[in-house]
Amino acid sequence: MRKTLKNTSNHPKLKALIEKYKIPPEYLSTNRKMISRAVLLGLFIAFIPMPFQMLAVLAFIPFFKFNVPLGLAMCWLSNPLTMPPMYYVEYLTGSFVLGMKPEPVEMTLDWFSHNLDNIFIPLYVGASLYSIFGSLLAYWAVNHFWRSSVHRDKKLHRDDR
Template sequence: MLRKALKKTTQHKKITEFLKKYNIPQEYFAANRKMISRGVLIGLFIAFIPMPMQMAAVVAVTPFIKFNVPVAIAMCWLSNPVTMPPMYYMEYLTGSFFLGIQPEPVELTLEWFKNNLSKIFIPLYVGTAFYSVFGSIAGYFLVNWLWVKSVKKEQKNK
């Protein structure tokens, strides 16, 4: 169902005219299994990284890898002001576990972050690397599996 909606939307006249007008390659809006899966992979990878301008990072990757850019940008929105604190805290705890260090008790104040950034930086990014790599790979394979399952179900119903 979603697969058909994506294909129909990307082939809409206004979208194709927009892509032609600004000379944007159509591959960046392609709605096939390969491009959608790659979009999920790139988007989730970047979504787990604590950094500003994640959507700009998605666009910066486009010259090197072909993927569905709108899907990747949508995946970046998984880390938003509501989800960031628990995501980054989970990444910090995971990084501390992997490094074998005792995590600092966290306070959600700017003063605490200014004073403790040097202590939490490495554990945070170790946890970030773990979730970025494994979360994006899991998302990639999940989308591939769901896409194939959807196609097989549709063929079976015909």
Template sequence: MIRRLFKRKSHDPDSKLGKVLEKYHIPKEYFAINRRMVSRGVLVGLFWGFIPMPFQMLAVIFTTPLLRFNVPIAISMVWLSNPLTMPAMYYMEYKTGNLFLGLPGLENVELSIEWFKHHLEDIFLPLYVGTAFYSIIISYLVYLLINRLWVLSVHREKHRKEQERRQRKEMIISPKETL
């Protein structure tokens, strides 16, 4: 359903999206809804979303010509790290980095800029080791999961349509046999 709606809107040169794509010479493939483009969009969006840095959406845009993916989906994945989720994400990445590095971690954490400035050296390496884990491993696992679920969905839909055709065929044949 989403794919049909999007195709209707994006291929219509008179639609708002069609006008923007044409005006700025943006390839329509960056908005394509297919397994490859969607799964790549999720991969890239999650990759940049896990990295604690400013301007994550710009990183997505600069990555687009290299990897070719669905840009709106990638940008929406980046927004999984937002002001509400960032503290939990970065803490999880920091704890994971400490685990991988075998470090005890900091105690008596204060949520103040002064405390972070004073302990930045102690936080930086474990945070980015954990970030590397989540941005690479987790985003790739989700990429594989999206691909697999998409393939399963296509197979289920194909199987459902085949069953419907068989049932229609049986209904057409059945009344003749009863006479």
């Protein structure tokens, strides 16, 4: 993955696009820190049940430097196909943590509009847990595997001499 990102970032068409639209290069940087921050932020937002998740990722641009396209892509973990099971598991987890008995869920808009008061707090408690721990775990994994990849490449390079 590291090599693919490095090769893609040096592509002439991408450089022409950056120059044409005057995109700051740090928003497209493919180093370990920028990639791991993008994964952290994108997944953190992805687990939170809210509309306009991509806009939430973009709202962090003035405060953090991260690879913006990857951050936007990571928030698409929660897409129309994955949202119902993802939010259901978050609701069950939140109910368990709060010691509440989960309501039987029907996957209809009518049911959600009538029961939003009952499921709101358990859903967001579960979402907070998955958001925090899931994004931190992914951040650690990206850093760990990136460093081990660099270490392995350096060792192979030393052994070839």
